Amino acid sequence: MLIAENKEDLQKLLNIVQEESRKKGLELNSKKTEMMVISRKQESPKCDIFTNEVKLKQTEKFKYLGTIISNDGKTNREISERTAQAKVNFQKMKTILTNKHISIETRKRALHFYIEPVLIYGCEAWTISKQIQNKLEATEMWFLRRMLRIPWTAKKTNERVLNEANKRRSLVRTIRKRQATFLGHVMRRGKLEHLVTTGKLEGIRSRGRQREKIMDGLATWLGTGKVSDILAAVKDRDLWRDMIANAYKQGT
Template sequence: MVRGDRKLWSRSRNICRVKGSLLPLLLSKANNLFSSQDHHGNLLSAWLREFGSGRKAMTNLDSILKSRDITLPTKVRIVKAMVFPVVMYGSESWTIKKADRQIIDAFELWCWRRLLRVPWTARRSNLSFLKEISPECSLEGQILKLRLQYFGHLMRREDSLEKTLVLGKMEGTRRRGRQRTRWLDTVLEGTSMSLTKLREAVEDRSAWRALVHGVTKSRTRLND
């Protein structure tokens, strides 16, 4: 059904209508260099490539990470500077769900195990690795930081297409049952604040930076 210039998407077929004309969607997923997700915002299909690149970057550092002349805190900073950015490329646009967070946590723990040269057969808890590494912030927390910074950037702009897409609404109702997680939902969940309060908070840059810092620094996973 089409009303005026509004666009309504078909649920059953991969098409949309504009002024009565059918426009096929040629791409089922969007690719941005090393980052990709489908039209539902799902990332599981992209994890193999994202974390495959991260694992390769980690293995390339073996000669450095095995050196006894480098202290553990320095090795941790090397991993955060040369491995994590490879995985986090484009992560401010990700819609991360529960299954995605588990994959992110698993990759981070794999990095710390490899850094400490502990085999997977060793009977050590994940908490013991985190206490030994003493990370200031988890990988998932760093991704949340990028997402919140991007959210603040969008909300401070007076008029932009990205802001319209995030805050815009369409006529009609969503499907029955559990709804798909949206990008904005992850921002609200990460801060435990309403959209109205967040839009007020981003206007004060200093207060917003302090809020983002406080939220992300609490994501150490030591309380898991």
């Protein structure tokens, strides 16, 4: 994957890859090579990139290392794809997960170890808005209702379902915990990831409500309210672990 700030730099990078590839007897397949522009605009800007005098196809999304990257820079599509994959895997294990001859505790462990990892793969980079949080919580309840064989006609509230399963909501808390843990490693390492997370871009903000950032969501979850407090606390490993454990326990 090649990344550049503008069309000219991207074309130069691609030309270098082509030239070095030819030295090794390799040729870039223009039919299997695509390009994408990441932008906040409603319509993605057009960008013409060529290889072997063939214009590359411009796509709206692509999968890289198992994660979907979208042209709007959001993680909504990736989360929707993860949710769908987790439900497919649940159906494949349906005979076990919905078997009432197996204790609910055993089935919950199976759900935790075999289904949830599919759902939350790469969640450390997710931005969880209120809408996304509701969707994730609905997915968690989707699993439990089917494990307990509760039809939608039963009209049982989520609280009653959680009581029957002897469980608390934990999916979003688990995601937040993984994000906070990963953030600690990134901040203390102090390399490129640190710069990407804390760096600021010059320019004027666009009109309207600004997008929610991962750091803002974590600040709220950890109860600090300020990103600056996070950056100060993360340097102390013991303090950071205690903050994560406390937030996870309280379920905020």
